[in-house]
Amino acid sequence: MSGLRDILTSRIAQTGPMSIADYMTTCLMHPEHGYYSTRDPFGAQGDFITAPEISQMFGELLGLCLAQSWLDQGAPKPFTLAELGPGRGTLMADILRATARVPGFHDAARIHLVEASPTLRQMQAETLKGHAPEWHDTVTALPDAPLFLVANEFFDALPIRQFIRDGDGWAERVIGLADGELAFGRTDALPLSELDDRLEDTKDGDLVETCTPAQTIMAHIGAMIGAHGGAALIIDYGDWRSLGDTFQALQAQKKVSPLDNPGNADLTAHVDFEALARSCAPAVHSRLTPQGVFLERLGITPRAQALAAKLSGDALETHIAAHRRLTHPDEMGLLFKVIGITPDASTTPPGLEP
Ligand code: SAH
Helix, strand or coil: CCHHHHHHHHHHHHHCCEEHHHHHHHHHHCCCCCHHHHCCCECCCCCECCHHHHCHHHHHHHHHHHHHHHHHCCCCCCEEEEEECCCCCHHHHHHHHHCCCCCCHHHHEEEEEECCCHHHHHHHHHHCCCCCCEEECCHHHCCCCCEEEEEECCHHHCCCEEEEEECCEEEEEEEEEECCEEEEEECCCECCHHHHHHHCCCCCCCEEEECHHHHHHHHHHHHHHHHHCEEEEEEEEEECCCCCCCCEEEECCEEECCCCCCCCCEEECCEEHHHHHHCCCCCEECCCEEHHHHHHHCCHHHHHHHHHCCCCHHHHHHHHHHHHHHHCCCCHHHHEEEEEEECCHHHCCCCCCC
16 A cells, blocks of 8 residues: 555545646655655666666766867866766766866866755765765756756656647646546646647647646756856657657556556656757757767767676676667667757767757
8 A cells, every 4th residue: 555645645635636747746756655755766676777777888978978068168167067866876976987087077077966855865975975966956056157967867757747639728637536546537628828839730639748847947957058158968768849648657667557556656758858959048959869879979889899898708798788778779779869958059069969
C-alpha cells in the first residue's frame, strides 16, 4: 500500500481532479513519499539507467565539449560550472576528471548544482568530495557569471500538462477518481491562447503536452548566457514539437501505468525541444542533434578504442555494449537528442551546428 495513494485520493475527493503536472510533482517530490525525495533510482539495480551511469565516456566528452566552448569564449574567470538534476553526481565527476588538464579550467570553475532531492544531494556530496559544490533549489539562484551548464534527463522529469483538441478548444486531461481509485478524466473544452499555434497542426482528439516550468528554466538560462556568455548542453529524450501522450512510468526498468504505484515509479514525459528553443532568447540554440551523432562527432569511437585497449573479458564486453547503447540508432543514439544554447551562432559548441 502506498501512503501517497491515500494522500492523493483524499486530496482529489476534497478539491477535485488534479492536473498531470500536480500529480507528477507530488509523486516525484513529496517530501516524505516522493520518488526522488526518498531513494536513489539509478543504475542496473534501479528503475532506470542514464547515460552517465552507462559509461564514463559520456561525461568525459561533455566535459571536453564544455571546456572547448569555455576556451573559445576567451576562458572567462571565474565562471559557473552548473548541472541541473545531477542524480548520483556521476556526470559532474566525469566532467571534472576529463577537464583536470585543461589549463585554468578548474581554477576558474565554481560548481553549482540544482537539485531538489535531499537524498540525492547527499549522494552528490559524496561523489564530488573535494570539489566544494554549492546546491540550489532553482536556476534563479545561480550567480551572475558566465554559465557553462549541462542537464541530462532533467527536463523530462518536469511536470507537464496534457490537452486534448476539441473543436477550437482544449480539454485538459486530469486525474480524478473512479470507484475510489485514481483514474484519468478530462475537463470541459476551453479556448487556450497559449495553444493557438497548435490549432494549425492538430485535429480533433489529438493530444498535446505543455511544460511551463521547462520554458521558465530555459528562459532564465538563456538570459544568463545572453548577458554573461557561456553554453548549455541539454540532453534528453524527445523531439521537435510534442504530439501525443508521452507521459510514462518506469519501475524496475519496465513500463507501468503512471497511476499504478504513485511515489514508487519514475514519471517522465518527452521533452519538447521546440518549446525550449523558443524560450532561450536572447541566447540562441543549435540544431537539435541526435545523441549518437553528437557523441561520434566528439570522438567517442577513438575514446572507446583507447579504453578498450586496457580491458579484456567481461569488462571489455560491457564496455563495447555501453558504446553501442549510447550511440546506436536502435538504442539511445536516436531517441535522445542534444541542443546547445550559446550567446550567438559563432559560439555553437563542438559537435553541434548553428
Ligand atoms: N542527470 C542525472 C539524473 C537524472 S534524473 C543522470 O543523468 O543520471 C532527474 C534528476 O533531476 C534527479 O536528480 C532529480 O532529483 C532532479 N530533479 C527532478 N525535478 C527537479 C526539480 N524540479 N528541481 C531540481 N531537481 C529536480
